[in-house]
Amino acid sequence: MPALSRTFTALGLAGLLVLPAQAGIFDDDEARRAILDLRQKLEASNEANRAKQAELNVQMADQLSQLKRSLLDLNNQLESVRAELARMRGQDEQLARDVAELQRRSKDAQSGIDERIRKLEPVSVTLDDKQFLADPEEKRQYDEAFALIRKGDFGAASAGLSGFLKRYPLSGYADSATFWLGNAQYGQRQYKEAIASFRTLLSGNPAHPKAPEAMLAIANCQIELKESKAARKTIGDLVQAYPKSEAAQAGRERLASLK
Structure with missing residues (x-):
């Protein structure tokens, strides 16, 4: 019995020695898989971010293009308004000249009429x-x-x-x-x-x-x-x-x- 006990004890010790080794191997595989999973997730996340960034870049480019077109349209409208104001200003100036000329002619005509009246008045x-x-x-x-x-x-x-x-x-x-x-x-x-x-x-x-x-x-x-x-x-x-x-x-x- 004592010999048998020693045999089981030895086997137990050997089993105990084998278990830590297997546990170490298991931990390394898990770690590698975890690292791989993490890398894949990170790569997937980076890819998603790059895709999203690309999409954002496209959207920003579209928005910038639209903004440029809007600014161009606004500038064209402003130029049209300036041209219209210049035309109206020119019309106002011409109208002012026409009114002044009409007033001068009216004054001359009135003076002429007054002169003729004076010539006819006893x-x-x-x-x-x-x-x-x-x-x-x-x-x-x-x-x-x-x-x-x-x-x-x-x-x-x-x-x-x-x-x-x-x-x-x-x-x-x-x-x-x-x-x-x-x-x-x-x-x-x-x-x-x-x-x-x-x-x-x-x-x-x-x-x-x-x-x-x-x-x-x-x-x-x-x-x-x-x-x-x-x-x-x-x-x-x-x-x-x-x-x-x-x-x-x-x-x-x-x-x-x-x-």
Whole structure:
């Protein structure tokens, strides 16, 4: 028995010695398989990550491309807006120029109308203690003819006053124009014509302020025509009709020289 016990003990010890060795072998295989599994999982994970990264890269590229197209479209829209604004600005500037030109033309037209109205509007005139209305053209023609009298251009003055009286026979200037026409004729030594003009004034308006001078002028014309008798009668009529006038005083002095 003791020998047998020793045999079992030896076998037990041998078994114990074999078990750790087998356990060591088992652990190494498991570890290798675990490492392989881990490597496979890691490789699979890396592959999945690479695939996902590639997919993300594609998506980002698409998004970037879309963003570029959107930016390009936006830029084109901005350019269109700028062009439209420039066109509208140009239209506004042209419109402003057109409005300014229209205003200028309107102002010129209004000025022209006002000028024409002024030329047609009667003006108030005071002449030889008489106030009346005259057309601007009427006044201009009389003033021009009278200015010729002042210059001593009796021929032109006579023509101007004759034309004036034909055009404006009822003018407020008519009596004065007739008187100065007689003076212009006298200045040309047209004594008979001058007498006719002065008598026209006297018959038409004997109360005219120039009437005494007209009578004295008739007497002077008669003296120039050597009609002394007629001149004395005219001066007598002058003194009788307008005794206090300067023309009557001058007539008296002239009458004395005729004696």
